[in-house]
Amino acid sequence: MSLATTQSIAEIRARNKELIEEVLKVYPEKTAKRRAKHLNVHQAGKSDCGVKSNIKSIPGVMTIRGCAYAGSKGVVWGPIKDMVHISHGPVGCGQYSWGSRRNYYVGTTGIDSFVTLQFTSDFQEKDIVFGGDKKLVKILDEIQELFPLNNGITIQSECPIGLIGDDIEAVSRAKSKEYGGKTIVPVRCEGFRGVSQSLGHHIANDAVRDWIFGHLEGDGKPKFEPTPYDVAIIGDYNIGGDAWSSRILLEEMGLRVIAQWSGDGSLAELEATPKAKLNILHCYRSMNYISRHMEEKFGIPWCEYNFFGPSKIAESLRKIAGYFDDKIKEGAERVIEKYQPLVNAVIAKYRPRLEGKTVMLYVGGLRPRHVIGAYEDLGMEVIGTGYEFGHNDDYQRTAQHYVKDSTLIYDDVNGYEFERFVEKLQPDLVGSGIKEKYVFQKMGVPFRQMHSWDYSGPYHGYDGFAIFARDMDMAINSPIWKKTKAPWKEASRAKLQAAE
Amino acid sequence: MAQSAEHVIDHVELFRGPEYQQMLAKKKIFENPRDPAEVERIKEWTKTAEYREKNFAREALAVNPAKACQPLGAVFASVGFERTLPFVHGSQGCVAYYRSHLSRHFKEPSSCVSSSMTEDAAVFGGLNNMTDGLANSYNMYKPKMIAVSTTCMAEVIGDDLNAFIKTSKEKGSVPADFDVPFAHTPAFVGSHVTGYDNALKGILEHFWDGKAGTAPKLERKPNGAINIIGGFDGYTVGNLREIKRILELMGIQHTVLADNSEVFDTPTDGEFRMYDGGTTLEDAANAIHAKATISMQQWCTEKTLAFVAEHGQDVVSFNYPVGLSATDDFIVALSRLSGKEIPEQLARERGRLVDAIADSSTHVHGKKFAIYGDPDLCYGLAAFLLELGAEPTHVLSTNGNKAWQEKMQALLASSPFGQGCQAYPGRDLWHMRSLLFTEPVDFLIGNTYGKYLERDTGTPLIRIGFPIFDRHHHHRSPLWGYQGGLNVLVKILDKIFDEIDKNTNVLGKTDYSFDIIR
Ligand code: SF4
Numbered sequence A: 001m002s003l004a005t006t007q008s009i010a011e012i013r014a015r016n017k018e019l020i021e022e023v024l025k026v027y028p029e030k031t032a033k034r035r036a037k038h039l040n041v042h043q044a045g046k047s048d049c050g051v052k053s054n055i056k057s058i059p060g061v062m063t064i065r066g067c068a069y070a071g072s073k074g075v076v077w078g079p080i081k082d083m084v085h086i087s088h089g090p091v092g093c094g095q096y097s098w099g100s101r102r103n104y105y106v107g108t109t110g111i112d113s114f115v116t117l118q119f120t121s122d123f124q125e126k127d128i129v130f131g132g133d134k135k136l137v138k139i140l141d142e143i144q145e146l147f148p149l150n151n152g153i154t155i156q157s158e159c160p161i162g163l164i165g166d167d168i169e170a171v172s173r174a175k176s177k178e179y180g181g182k183t184i185v186p187v188r189c190e191g192f193r194g195v196s197q198s199l200g201h202h203i204a205n206d207a208v209r210d211w212i213f214g215h216l217e218g219d220g221k222p223k224f225e226p227t228p229y230d231v232a233i234i235g236d237y238n239i240g241g242d243a244w245s246s247r248i249l250l251e252e253m254g255l256r257v258i259a260q261w262s263g264d265g266s267l268a269e270l271e272a273t274p275k276a277k278l279n280i281l282h283c284y285r286s287m288n289y290i291s292r293h294m295e296e297k298f299g300i301p302w303c304e305y306n307f308f309g310p311s312k313i314a315e316s317l318r319k320i321a322g323y324f325d326d327k328i329k330e331g332a333e334r335v336i337e338k339y340q341p342l343v344n345a346v347i348a349k350y351r352p353r354l355e356g357k358t359v360m361l362y363v364g365g366l367r368p369r370h371v372i373g374a375y376e377d378l379g380m381e382v383i384g385t386g387y388e389f390g391h392n393d394d395y396q397r398t399a400q401h402y403v404k405d406s407t408l409i410y411d412d413v414n415g416y417e418f419e420r421f422v423e424k425l426q427p428d429l430v431g432s433g434i435k436e437k438y439v440f441q442k443m444g445v446p447f448r449q450m451h452s453w454d455y456s457g458p459y460h461g462y463d464g465f466a467i468f469a470r471d472m473d474m475a476i477n478s479p480i481w482k483k484t485k486a487p488w489k490e491a492s493r494a495k496l497q498a499a500e
Numbered sequence B: 001m002a003q004s005a006e007h008v009i010d011h012v013e014l015f016r017g018p019e020y021q022q023m024l025a026k027k028k029i030f031e032n033p034r035d036p037a038e039v040e041r042i043k044e045w046t047k048t049a050e051y052r053e054k055n056f057a058r059e060a061l062a063v064n065p066a067k068a069c070q071p072l073g074a075v076f077a078s079v080g081f082e083r084t085l086p087f088v089h090g091s092q093g094c095v096a097y098y099r100s101h102l103s104r105h106f107k108e109p110s111s112c113v114s115s116s117m118t119e120d121a122a123v124f125g126g127l128n129n130m131t132d133g134l135a136n137s138y139n140m141y142k143p144k145m146i147a148v149s150t151t152c153m154a155e156v157i158g159d160d161l162n163a164f165i166k167t168s169k170e171k172g173s174v175p176a177d178f179d180v181p182f183a184h185t186p187a188f189v190g191s192h193v194t195g196y197d198n199a200l201k202g203i204l205e206h207f208w209d210g211k212a213g214t215a216p217k218l219e220r221k222p223n224g225a226i227n228i229i230g231g232f233d234g235y236t237v238g239n240l241r242e243i244k245r246i247l248e249l250m251g252i253q254h255t256v257l258a259d260n261s262e263v264f265d266t267p268t269d270g271e272f273r274m275y276d277g278g279t280t281l282e283d284a285a286n287a288i289h290a291k292a293t294i295s296m297q298q299w300c301t302e303k304t305l306a307f308v309a310e311h312g313q314d315v316v317s318f319n320y321p322v323g324l325s326a327t328d329d330f331i332v333a334l335s336r337l338s339g340k341e342i343p344e345q346l347a348r349e350r351g352r353l354v355d356a357i358a359d360s361s362t363h364v365h366g367k368k369f370a371i372y373g374d375p376d377l378c379y380g381l382a383a384f385l386l387e388l389g390a391e392p393t394h395v396l397s398t399n400g401n402k403a404w405q406e407k408m409q410a411l412l413a414s415s416p417f418g419q420g421c422q423a424y425p426g427r428d429l430w431h432m433r434s435l436l437f438t439e440p441v442d443f444l445i446g447n448t449y450g451k452y453l454e455r456d457t458g459t460p461l462i463r464i465g466f467p468i469f470d471r472h473h474h475h476r477s478p479l480w481g482y483q484g485g486l487n488v489l490v491k492i493l494d495k496i497f498d499e500i501d502k503n504t505n506v507l508g509k510t511d512y513s514f515d516i517i518r
């Protein structure tokens, strides 16, 4: 199937350009013009991918994007385990996002941890008409009474809140005071703000800045003795345990992780982060804002890293170690060495089965570039990629460090475009979300969900790489893909071809 | 190191090893955790009657509700029509959620578009989004019909769908005679079952009452046909197919309205079918001439049935008929309305269900159950349990109302097995948790989220409901008809037997009861 290996770069480029032209034909003129800016063929040496991004989706095209609420409640805040997160507004948003993101945590759910509970104000018509602030007051009281061990509460605004003029900030302040300075965080992440999940990340980051960091008492002494090796993991949501299989490596190299943002995280960890010596940032897209803030305000440097696949892991461990002394640098080398036999064994087992296979990706704000190295470690090739809610700085990173010449790039792709692209390029694997999964499987194309790890994981770290390799192999080499055509239909097709 | 290439382990096993356990123990220091004794004390307190009382005194907060919002139901109903694209006017995030939700349950694609309204639309209204959106959808996805509903954003700012669609057509978004039925589906009223009702009524109204003033109203010329409406149903694939089989057996001319049994069960054969099956638009229009319309779920179709009745048809509604008597009532109603005889085949199928119940009912008899779910589903399951001699002790429906409660309570009162059983409208699964602790039952029936209750209270969960995310393919088998009753019975029995086995399998201690024959 691998077209890429049999064609020259120039041929691929021409084919991809043609494909884009063809796809644009379906649109009314105005839409075609707008969409043209989001589709491109990457040219080696360019500083970005040559597409516009972080722009409003076009109505009616079946964008795959979500909303700011999803970015705040679903991504940034939801995983903080010892706080109660209220989906504030009607019942839907909280219901559809209930427990589906696989942010693993350890705790006694419903007693001291609340991640997989769905708290909602379940707005009724009267709340819309008369405002919901009174209801919110009551809700906060009820949470305090029934869930007394919660360490804080966040209010995740759904669409109506910003439209009916509720003052959730005033309610939060008043109730916080009433409860002796309790952490209550209002978040203005109404779904209509911005153009995707992305603004929700930003708003959520700002809420941490204003309502957590802004309220640290005294000099905010952490309850533990600081060490020179204290770091915080930023932007790992512990999907299927990703942050754990990352943390273990950092600790093995001699660092001490004092906070996880936000998978399996806690309020105390958020509050202690200003004491870190280095913030290490995995999902740049969703948490660069707060990292920059901590750099400015507390002087904490931050560095991006990538824990997908052994090449990037080793590179990242060395990069992180570069911020510390020789002890840590040696630690990094020790860790790389320790896991090398595992890496070798995984590659020896899976690479022969995956070598030369092609992949098309479409994910959120990080993985469209971050997982490319892991595929390459297995001998696979990513021939198309795009972001649901990346910005230009994501496309720059993608162009400069990840994609190959002539890779097809599609920003904010929609159902129609994605289908056509896959149909034409016939990759051996598509990695995207639940809404795309069954579409491509029906077409006979193997698929892995790259948000939820298709209920597997972790994929981060060395332990995760083994699982990643296993899963890609299972998807691509499942015997079922050879049997999607009925034998009698295949026979007739063969006969037809023979007759031609 | 626990990981190896020969035997790759994932999250299920990986973190149990000593390295990870030590790591997690060390992490605790930074979490500023609560005193374990205090956690234990509160945990025990949540099991008490005192806690239950406080929990039931809640007036504002919902915790783990068992209901979704209106547009989900609208999307579900809309895809039941031939080549129909659901178009939800408002914020786009909601649509991403409906599609994910339906895909996670059915393990199928779910196609739906949004008008992607953002902050400027909140200020100026979403007319441009509607105009552009309809044009784009029409060109890209070549639908035969676009069914419009709304998210709560569009409802709060008060967008007028009728006027917007009219204007869009004037601007040439879609041809003037292209079908664009619509329904306002505010998320802050009712639930997904309300949305189903509104959307279906909107579509029938469109075809029957003159397409929003652009065509003459249809004049009803009664024929002998029967319309069937399934309602919002996680088992729509199996159920509607079973109903159609029964109707064909009886030789009844029929139209299933909003028939989404194909689109949620397409084959994997190399082709993605964005649209498949569905009630044809012609049949939707002609459905006005039918003799009668039967709704399988009363609370999914209150407005729709009233609308149909206004047009002169007989209307009959059921409450998710499961089991013997409910299926009898359904079959008899079919025969009465259509004038057709009930074929021997159905009598035999009935006999088989009776046979199965007679064989196994002693295992179900006297067992206590808690049920939660949509109002009709709860009713149907409770009725079947009573029929089996079981006690539906707690019946809880977050989207059930007062009328539902009264009807439920009347059902419970009608059977000796329903004494002491209670219906709970408007309550959520955190209430259910208190009920299960303070008044324990033997089994719980509900959707996937019931697994949290099973974990907390130890009540074994029988998965029947929507959504079912963590078990596969059950939606393909019917719960309706005599065959469906058999399926439900087997599901219940399997769980009962599994539990008996689980409780009698300690070697040399309890395994005298680990019987080979049950
Ligand atoms: S914003 Fe409203 S319509 Fe959208 S999912 Fe939430 S409750 Fe439903």
Ligand code: SF4
Pocket (backbone or CB within 6 Å): A075, A237, A283, A285, A286, A363, A364, A365, A366, A367, A451
């Ligand atoms: S990794 Fe992707 S999906 Fe996850 S938070 Fe970042 S952008 Fe979102």
